Amino acid sequence: MSDPVSDPISDPDAPLPKGIQLTPYDPGFMAHPYAILADLRVRAPVHDDDQFKRWYLTRFDDVRAVLRDKDMSSDPTKANPGSFMGRLATYSSETRIAGTRDAMIFLDDPDHRRLRGLVNRAFTPKAVELVRPRIREIARALLAQIETDEFDLIASIAGPLPVIVIAEMLGIDANDRDDFKRWSNAAVLAFFNPFRSEEETTVGVAAQNALNQYFQRMIDERRATPREDLIMEMVRAEEAGDRMTDAEIIMQCNLLLVAGNVTTTDLIGNGVKALLEHPEQLAKLRARPDLTPSAVEEILRFDTPVINVARNVQRETALRGCPLHLGDTVTASLGAANHDPAVNPDPERFDIERVDIEHQSFGGGKHFCLGAPLARAEAQETLTALLERFPELQRSPRAVRYRTIPGFRGMAEFWLQGR
Ligand code: HEM
Numbered sequence: 001m002s003d004p005v006s007d008p009i010s011d012p013d014a015p016l017p018k019g020i021q022l023t024p025y026d027p028g029f030m031a032h033p034y035a036i037l038a039d040l041r042v043r044a045p046v047h048d049d050d051q052f053k054r055w056y057l058t059r060f061d062d063v064r065a066v067l068r069d070k071d072m073s074s075d076p077t078k079a080n081p082g083s084f085m086g087r088l089a090t091y092s093s094e095t096r097i098a099g100t101r102d103a104m105i106f107l108d109d110p111d112h113r114r115l116r117g118l119v120n121r122a123f124t125p126k127a128v129e130l131v132r133p134r135i136r137e138i139a140r141a142l143l144a145q146i147e148t149d150e151f152d153l154i155a156s157i158a159g160p161l162p163v164i165v166i167a168e169m170l171g172i173d174a175n176d177r178d179d180f181k182r183w184s185n186a187a188v189l190a191f192f193n194p195f196r197s198e199e200e201t202t203v204g205v206a207a208q209n210a211l212n213q214y215f216q217r218m219i220d221e222r223r224a225t226p227r228e229d230l231i232m233e234m235v236r237a238e239e240a241g242d243r244m245t246d247a248e249i250i251m252q253c254n255l256l257l258v259a260g261n262v263t264t265t266d267l268i269g270n271g272v273k274a275l276l277e278h279p280e281q282l283a284k285l286r287a288r289p290d291l292t293p294s295a296v297e298e299i300l301r302f303d304t305p306v307i308n309v310a311r312n313v314q315r316e317t318a319l320r321g322c323p324l325h326l327g328d329t330v331t332a333s334l335g336a337a338n339h340d341p342a343v344n345p346d347p348e349r350f351d352i353e354r355v356d357i358e359h360q361s362f363g364g365g366k367h368f369c370l371g372a373p374l375a376r377a378e379a380q381e382t383l384t385a386l387l388e389r390f391p392e393l394q395r396s397p398r399a400v401r402y403r404t405i406p407g408f409r410g411m412a413e414f415w416l417q418g419r
Pocket of ligand 1: 364370
C-alpha cells in the first residue's frame with residue numbers, strides 16, 4: 001500500500017483528491033500539498049470537487065483570470081446554498097459570527113469599493129514606510145524577551161508581532177493588548193473556518209462579541225475625544241459624509257485584525273522553515289541582507305500562507321470544457337498557481353534570487369490584499385531582526401505542528417534553537 005505522506009502520488013490512476021483531502025485536515029495534503037496540487041494541475045486543472053461542491057482551479061492563468069473576472073462574486077450570500085461558499089454564508093448567519101457578513105472581503109461593489117476606499121490610505125506603501133521603524137522596534141523587543149536556547153518561533157514572535165502592529169495602528173491601548181490578543185486569536189480560529197468544532201464556535205462567538213463591544217467603545221471614545229489613529233480616521237469618514245456606519249467600522253476593524261493576523265504569522269513561520277531547510281539560501285541571506293525583500297517574495301511563492309480563496313459564479317460560463325453554473329463555487333488555489341511551471345520554472349526550487357517571481361499569494365483583482373505592503377514590511381523586518389539576534393539558528397528536534405484552518409497553511413508551533 002502507498003503511504004500518502006512519503007509517497008503522495010505513487011499511482012497516476014489513483015482517484016483525484018476531493019473535499020477534506022484538499023485541506024490541512026488531511027495528513028497527506030499537509031505534508032505534500034504542492035505535489036498533490038501539481039498532480040491535479042496536470043490531470044484535472046478545473047477539478048470537480050463534488051464532495052465540497054466546488055470547482056478547484058490549479059493553473060496560474062485560470063486562477064488569475066477568475067480573480068479578475070467581474071462576473072465572479074466574493075459575496076457568500078450570492079452562492080448556491082449547497083455549495084462550498086454558500087455553506088459559509090449559512091454557517092456565519094446561524095452562529096452569528098459578526099464580521100463575516102459586512103467585511104469588505106465578502107462584499108461586491110459598490111459596497112466593497114466604498115469600504116475599501118475608506119481605509120486604504122493607512123495601508124499604502126508610503127504609509128507603511130512610516131510604520132516600518134516601529135515594526136523593527138517591536139520585532140527586536142520580542143526577540144529580546146527570548147531567554148532560552150530553545151524557543152517556539154510562533155509563540156514568541158511570528159504570532160504576537162502582527163497583532164501588536166495592527167493593534168497600534170487601530171489605536172488599541174497597550175493596557176488592553178492582552179485581552180485584545182486573546183479575543184483576536186479565538187476569533188481567528190472561528191472566522192474563516194467552516195469546520196470549526198463546537199468548542200471553537202462557542203469560544204469564537206464569545207470572543208467576537210467581546211471584540212465588537214470593545215470596538216464600539218473605542219468609536220464612542222474617539223467621538224468624545226478625538227485622537228490620531230485608524231479608528232478615528234474611519235469615524236471622521238462616517239461623520240464627513242455618513243458613508244460608513246458604526247457597524248461597518250466594527251466589521252472592518254475585525255477584518256483587519258483577522259486578515260492580517262495568522263496570515264503574516266504563517267508567512268514568517270513558513271519563511272524561516274524554508275530557509276532552515278535550504279541552508280545555502282540562508283547563508284546567502286545572512287551574507288547579503290539586501291536580498292531580504294526578494295527572499296520574502298520567494299517565500300510567499302514557495303510556501304503560500306493563504307493557499308486558496310473562493311468566488312461564486314454570477315454569469316453562466318465554461319472553463320476548459322467544464323460548465324460553471326450560476327452560484328457555483330470556484331476555488332482558486334493560489335498555492336498551485338504559484339507552483340505552476342508554466343510561469344515559475346523549476347517551481348520546487350527555493351531560490352531567494354529567483355528573477356521575475358510571479359505569485360498570487362495576495363490574491364488579485366479588486367480584492368487584492370489591502371495589507372500586502374504591511375505584511376511584506378513585517379516579514380522583512382522580522383527576518384532581519386531574527387538573523388541578527390541569532391548568528392546560529394537551527395530547528396529543534398521537536399516535531400512541527402500545523403494549524404488546521406482550511407485555506408490557510410501555517411504552523412501552530414515551530415521550535416528552534418538559537419545562539
Ligand atoms: C502574508 C500575509 C498576508 C497574506 C498572505 C494575505 C493574503 C490575502 C489574500 C489572498 C487576500 C484576497 C482574498 C480574496 O481575494 O478573496 C487578502 C485580502 C485582504 N487582506 Fe490580506 N494577506 C496578508 C496580510 C494582511 C495584512 C497584514 C492585512 C491588514 C492588516 C491584510 C488585510 C486584508 C484585507 C482587508 C483584505 C480584503 C481586501 C478586499 O476585500 O478588498 N492582509 N489578503
